[in-house]
Amino acid sequence: MKAFLNYTTAVAIFHIFLSSPFCMSLHVLDTITPDHPIKDGDLLLSGEKTFALGFFSPGKSNYRYVGIWYYKVPVKTVVWVANRDNPINGTSGILTINSQGNLVIYGENRNSTLWSANASVSSEKNSSASNIAKLLDVGNLVLLQNNSTGQSTVLWQSFDYPTNTYLPFLKLGLNRKSGLDRFITSWKSDDDPGTGNCTYRIDLTGYPQLVAYRG
Numbered sequence: 001m002k003a004f005l006n007y008t009t010a011v012a013i014f015h016i017f018l019s020s021p022f023c024m025s026l027h028v029l030d031t032i033t034p035d036h037p038i039k040d041g042d043l044l045l046s047g048e049k050t051f052a053l054g055f056f057s058p059g060k061s062n063y064r065y066v067g068i069w070y071y072k073v074p075v076k077t078v079v080w081v082a083n084r085d086n087p088i089n090g091t092s093g094i095l096t097i098n099s100q101g102n103l104v105i106y107g108e109n110r111n112s113t114l115w116s117a118n119a120s121v122s123s124e125k126n127s128s129a130s131n132i133a134k135l136l137d138v139g140n141l142v143l144l145q146n147n148s149t150g151q152s153t154v155l156w157q158s159f160d161y162p163t164n165t166y167l168p169f170l171k172l173g174l175n176r177k178s179g180l181d182r183f184i185t186s187w188k189s190d191d192d193p194g195t196g197n198c199t200y201r202i203d204l205t206g207y208p209q210l211v212a213y214r215g
Contacts, residue, residue, distance in 0.1 A: 037096030059191035116129035
């Protein structure tokens with residue numbers, strides 16, 4: 001004997017389905033601009049959809065962070081965190097390019113910066129309008145400045161500021177030209193991606209070698 005839903009029950013189930021997370025529209029971008037930021041719930045995807053950037057809460061934490069993870073891996077595997085030591089309380093976060101052309105994270109208070117790329121940005125008029133951020137297929141988030149000829153200059157990249165994961169094409173060690181020392185630092189815990197007490201860095205004493213430090 002077949003069972004049939006009456007009209008009221010069917011409408012109620014349909015309403016629940018539309019309200020469920022599985023049916024919510026997901027705003028997916030391939031570029032961040034001043035007019036197209038990443039809000040909590042949005043995703044920035046790399047060209048071949050290898051990596052994704054968005055807001056997440058690690059483990060049992062309720063705090064929100066901006067991170068990069070493998071898009072096609074079923075278990076979310078985070079490889080980089082922007083605001084690791086300054087989380088967002090709630091879902092009001094936004095990753096955008098500000099009026100100075102820098103990549104920044106705001107919480108509920110849009111006048112207070114929670115994180116900034118601190119890139120060296122041109123002071124030319126309307127420079128912010130020409131700046132964009134893209135996620136590359138190697139997992140590198142880059143802030144670019146486009147000039148009038150269509151050429152792009154890398155102003156900042158996440159590969160220069162790794163967190164706890166080494167990725168192919170990421171270079172560790174001292175950049176003698178810029179003076180930037182690139183190294184890997186552990187999370188505090190599975191629930192807290194803040195700067196931990198274990199570090200992997202290149203030791204230039206004698207033959208260069210990768211050394212683990214604690215504390």
